Amino acid sequence: MSERLLWITHPACRLxxxxxxxxxxxxxxxxxxxxxxQGELWRRFTPLQAPEASREALxxxxxxxxxxxxxxxxxxxxxxxx
Numbered sequence: 001m002s003e004r005l006l007w008i009t010h011p012a013c014r015l016x017x018x019x020x021x022x023x024x025x026x027x028x029x030x031x032x033x034x035x036x037x038q039g040e041l042w043r044r045f046t047p048l049q050a051p052e053a054s055r056e057a058l059x060x061x062x063x064x065x066x067x068x069x070x071x072x073x074x075x076x077x078x079x080x081x082x
Contacts (some may be wrong), residue, residue: 007045 014026036042058067 003044005041005045007047008050009047010050 009029013029017026018024023037037046055067055071
């Protein structure tokens, strides 16, 4: 019996554009997924759309100060360089 694996993602991940200088990009995600789809391992994945994390869920794994900082610092549009 083979184990199932979760492929957790969200369409918003494809919109996460950090700029040309940053390795994280929609193209990187697409390349990883395309490569996985070519192999045998892909058939073991169960896709799951990631839900929006609640504040309580964030506080379960991050310090309150960090959660507050990130939520207050997020721009309405564009990039924020810290």
